Amino acid sequence: MNQADVSKLVSQLRIKVNPRLRRFSNPNGPAGRLDKLRKTVTGLIKHERIELNYPRADEARMYAERLISDAIRYGDCHRTTMEMADFWIIEKQLIHKLFKVLVPRFQDCNTSYTRLYKVPSPYPIIYKREDCYRKAVLELRGNPYPSLLPDKQYNKNIIHNILLEEAKKEYRMQKYAEVVANTEEKGKCQTDSPDEKLETSSDISSKPESNKDEHTT
Amino acid sequence: MFSSSRKKIISTSLKGFRCNSQTAEALQVTNRLASNKTKPSQLKFSRIYPEFLPDPKIEFRNPLREIIERMDMLNRRRNVHIPEFYVGSILSVTYSDKHNPEKLNCFVGICIKREGCGLRANFILRNIIDSQGIEILFDIYDPTIQRIDVLKLEKRLDDELLYLRDALPEYSTFDINMEAEVLPEGSEIPINPIKVKLKPRPWLERWERKNLKGVQDLELPEKFYKRAAELADTTSQYDLMKQYMKTIPVEEQYQIFSEIESELNQLEIAQKKQKRKKSFVKPVKLA
Amino acid sequence: MIYKRFLVLLKNTNYSRVTKRNITFTEESERQSNLFRLEKVRQKESVGRIEKIEVQYAGPPNETTLIMNKNISTPYDCAKHLGEMLVNRSAVALVNGETLWHMHRPLVDSCKLELLHYKMAQPSLVNKAFWRTCSFLLGAVAVNSFKDQVKVCLHSFPSPNVRSGSFVYDVQLSLKDWKPEKNELKTLSIEFIKFCQQNHQIECLEVSEDYAQLIFKNNPHKSKQIPDIAANNNGKVPLFKAGLHVDISRGPMITNTNHLGRITVTNVIKLETDIPGDPIYRFQGVALPHSIILNHFAYGLIEERARKLNTGRIPAINQDLSIDYGSFVKPQVVV
Numbered sequence: 001m002n003q004a005d006v007s008k009l010v011s012q013l014r015i016k017v018n019p020r021l022r023r024f025s026n027p028n029g030p031a032g033r034l035d036k037l038r039k040t041v042t043g044l045i046k047h048e049r050i051e052l053n054y055p056r057a058d059e060a061r062m063y064a065e066r067l068i069s070d071a072i073r074y075g076d077c078h079r080t081t082m083e084m085a086d087f088w089i090i091e092k093q094l095i096h097k098l099f100k101v102l103v104p105r106f107q108d109c110n111t112s113y114t115r116l117y118k119v120p121s122p123y124p125i126i127y128k129r130e131d132c133y134r135k136a137v138l139e140l141r142g143n144p145y146p147s148l149l150p151d152k153q154y155n156k157n158i159i160h161n162i163l164l165e166e167a168k169k170e171y172r173m174q175k176y177a178e179v180v181a182n183t184e185e186k187g188k189c190q191t192d193s194p195d196e197k198l199e200t201s202s203d204i205s206s207k208p209e210s211n212k213d214e215h216t217t
Numbered sequence: 218m219f220s221s222s223r224k225k226i227i228s229t230s231l232k233g234f235r236c237n238s239q240t241a242e243a244l245q246v247t248n249r250l251a252s253n254k255t256k257p258s259q260l261k262f263s264r265i266y267p268e269f270l271p272d273p274k275i276e277f278r279n280p281l282r283e284i285i286e287r288m289d290m291l292n293r294r295r296n297v298h299i300p301e302f303y304v305g306s307i308l309s310v311t312y313s314d315k316h317n318p319e320k321l322n323c324f325v326g327i328c329i330k331r332e333g334c335g336l337r338a339n340f341i342l343r344n345i346i347d348s349q350g351i352e353i354l355f356d357i358y359d360p361t362i363q364r365i366d367v368l369k370l371e372k373r374l375d376d377e378l379l380y381l382r383d384a385l386p387e388y389s390t391f392d393i394n395m396e397a398e399v400l401p402e403g404s405e406i407p408i409n410p411i412k413v414k415l416k417p418r419p420w421l422e423r424w425e426r427k428n429l430k431g432v433q434d435l436e437l438p439e440k441f442y443k444r445a446a447e448l449a450d451t452t453s454q455y456d457l458m459k460q461y462m463k464t465i466p467v468e469e470q471y472q473i474f475s476e477i478e479s480e481l482n483q484l485e486i487a488q489k490k491q492k493r494k495k496s497f498v499k500p501v502k503l504a
Numbered sequence: 505m506i507y508k509r510f511l512v513l514l515k516n517t518n519y520s521r522v523t524k525r526n527i528t529f530t531e532e533s534e535r536q537s538n539l540f541r542l543e544k545v546r547q548k549e550s551v552g553r554i555e556k557i558e559v560q561y562a563g564p565p566n567e568t569t570l571i572m573n574k575n576i577s578t579p580y581d582c583a584k585h586l587g588e589m590l591v592n593r594s595a596v597a598l599v600n601g602e603t604l605w606h607m608h609r610p611l612v613d614s615c616k617l618e619l620l621h622y623k624m625a626q627p628s629l630v631n632k633a634f635w636r637t638c639s640f641l642l643g644a645v646a647v648n649s650f651k652d653q654v655k656v657c658l659h660s661f662p663s664p665n666v667r668s669g670s671f672v673y674d675v676q677l678s679l680k681d682w683k684p685e686k687n688e689l690k691t692l693s694i695e696f697i698k699f700c701q702q703n704h705q706i707e708c709l710e711v712s713e714d715y716a717q718l719i720f721k722n723n724p725h726k727s728k729q730i731p732d733i734a735a736n737n738n739g740k741v742p743l744f745k746a747g748l749h750v751d752i753s754r755g756p757m758i759t760n761t762n763h764l765g766r767i768t769v770t771n772v773i774k775l776e777t778d779i780p781g782d783p784i785y786r787f788q789g790v791a792l793p794h795s796i797i798l799n800h801f802a803y804g805l806i807e808e809r810a811r812k813l814n815t816g817r818i819p820a821i822n823q824d825l826s827i828d829y830g831s832f833v834k835p836q837v838v839v
Contacts, residue, residue, distance in 0.1 A: 006465075
């Protein structure tokens with residue numbers, strides 16, 4: 001039985017929001033938890049791409065998204081937003097970066113501001129809990145680094161594509177030769193009936209594909 | 218088997234709803250509006266009618282149920298005028314007694330709490346009658362409610378006035394035959410800056426820990442304040458995600474109220490007409 | 505052990521004894537590689553006073569100018585300065601935008617450097633170098649895989665042509681009408697993979713004609729080819745070495761044997777030639793770089809095609825070597 005708190009307006013996040021927040025059990029309680037996340041968020045804004053454990057990355061991502069969306073929504077003249085930025089960004093020169101660099105970058109963005117990749121965990125993998133010890137890379141979109149995802153564009157000049165292309169050509173030539181051989185045989189058989197000979201030969205020259213189908217069946 | 222088939226029907230109809238209500242284009246428009254920091258007119262409704270917003274807790278969400286509930290709420294509002302009111306406003310509620318269908322009860326009191334969303338939205342009225350404190354919890358959309366009148370439309374300094382239970386009786390005593398105060402149209406809702414004096418301890422709750430604004434000095438020994446300071450939650454105001462999970466994002470609010478905006482406006486206009494009619498009631502000849 | 509004993513022999517420079525013994529092929533490889541190594545050391549020492557050159561590298565990741573040592577630093581050294589990713593993926597270097605340069609060949613002058621890899625937009629040069637290296641390594645596998653009673657004598661390999669579907673090495677074997685079984689081919693493939701997994705750097709060296717004759721004195725075919733090669737290359741013979749295997753090739757080749765990922769020796773076919781002595785067999789194979797991952801079905805198609813006889817130049821006695829001598833042509837100039 002709750003009623004939505006409408007005292008502050010927030011923008012919708014474009015990422016999946018977990019139903020429950022992770023606790024990150026800490027001797028300092030909730031303050032310690034926020035302290036941990038603060039470091040990660042600051043690191044993300046500073047370096048734009050960080051590698052860390054998955055649970056913390058997932059959690060920090062939501063906070064980073066919230067911070068950026070608030071900065072976009074309210075701007076740097078809004079007192080509460082500025083206090084938030086002051087709390088969440090430990091290195092104070094990065095507050096400037098948030099409002100002057102990231103806000104213009106993401107202003108017209110229709111997707112999430114960050115990306116989270118699962119990356120292979122270091123060997124040996126110890127499965128204590130489900131996503132414990134899993135590694136992740138968290139990055140801001142539009143960062144200056146090369147993309148983490150492989151370039152899957154088709155390039156016909158790469159060696160395996162050349163080899164496959166040639167194999168395909170050869171297969172086609174072979175099939176074509178078979179078709180020609182078959183039609184020639186057929187022509188020889190039909191020399192007994194000279195009336196039909198002309199007809200078939202014209203057929204062959206016009207559409208060898210259809211002939212091939214007949215023979216294979 | 219039955220339940221599974223029903224679920225299926227629900228999910229398909231849900232899809233239909235979504236397609237009708239909002240296309241991708243509309244969503245983009247909302248996004249742009251949100252990013253341009255313009256406050257859409259629809260958002261004023263979220264303060265007036267907060268029960269139209271769904272429960273922010275994600276486990277309790279069910280988009281189809283929410284839509285149907287909103288339709289039901291509007292239907293109820295067409296029959297009974299449910300006015301704009303806030304915690305701190307003084308209301309009079311006329312309701313029929315389920316044990317005596319002929320009889321109508323009327324209760325006047327101050328709204329000390331509003332809670333719940335959808336059809337389960339409710340509020341608590343408090344008054345002291347014959348030096349006995351009485352509180353009644355009304356469901357807003359309860360069909361036994363015949364009439365809700367706002368006698369005094371105002372807000373208090375706090376979001377909940379539960380501390381009135383421990384306050385001196387004069388702060389929650391209201392005249393049953395109170396005349397309704399009419400605010401001029403278009404004026405802001407006034408905030409009553411009254412500070413309430415609490416009775417000495419024992420209390421129902423530890424009010425010194427609640428960070429209340431509408432109470433006078435509690436006159437407690439120093440150790441109570443010390444302990445309260447120790448337990449004070451200083452960090453949760455910075456927990457952006459906790460805030461996020463307590464509210465409904467602007468885009469969603471916008472979507473919900475843009476669906477029902479025209480209905481709500483019509484209802485308001487109809488209500489104003491009715492009020493005008495009422496003001497010309499013939500004077501009754503007294504004996 | 506054998507290696508150390510051999511080193512002692514080399515120090516005494518008593519070659520005559522070695523030749524008088526009945527040399528097995530591994531010993532022959534060791535002899536060749538030691539001669540190669542000695543010559544390399546000699547050439548390095550003969551550089552003398554170290555001069556500096558400027559190497560300009562234009563991205564990625566960013567534009568850099570490196571100050572390197574003339575006749576000592578190689579493109580590989582430059583890559584080491586630039587980053588691990590470049591070290592691992594670079595196959596061949598392109599100097600001044602026109603000359604292909606082996607990654608382990610010292611740079612001779614200030615230049616602009618590009619590092620080429622397999623997944624570039626236009627990787628045809630890299631593909632060719634890769635194919636050539638595969639041929640070269642196939643020779644090494646052919647030498648090392650046979651039992652002692654089989655005499656193996658490398659002849660040459662034609663100019664690399666990726667479109668032909670397989671890389672090739674022509675080898676003289678003392679076997680008559682040998683048709684390899686499936687298992688034998690599999691063994692050859694495994695030997696090839698094992699050899700590549702040893703992560704041999706592929707080194708290169710230019711030696712004089714006489715020295716090349718000394719290295720290849722036990723190989724009649726190579727000895728015959730050397731004068732022609734030297735005549736076409738200002739009296740120098742370019743050599744390449746991977747592990748203990750030394751061969752003549754025009755180069756350039758790729759950096760390391762670990763660049764090879766999937767490898768198959770697909771067929772060995774007897775050739776009809778007029779070369780006297782034992783018959784010549786054509787070893788054929790197919791391979792892909794480590795960075796290219798291909799599903800087994802597609803790779804199966806490529807393998808199937810590589811089983812057919814490669815139509816590359818077939819060796820003969822009186823060839824016009826200056827025109828189509830495959831294993832050696834002047835350093836390639838890219839237009």
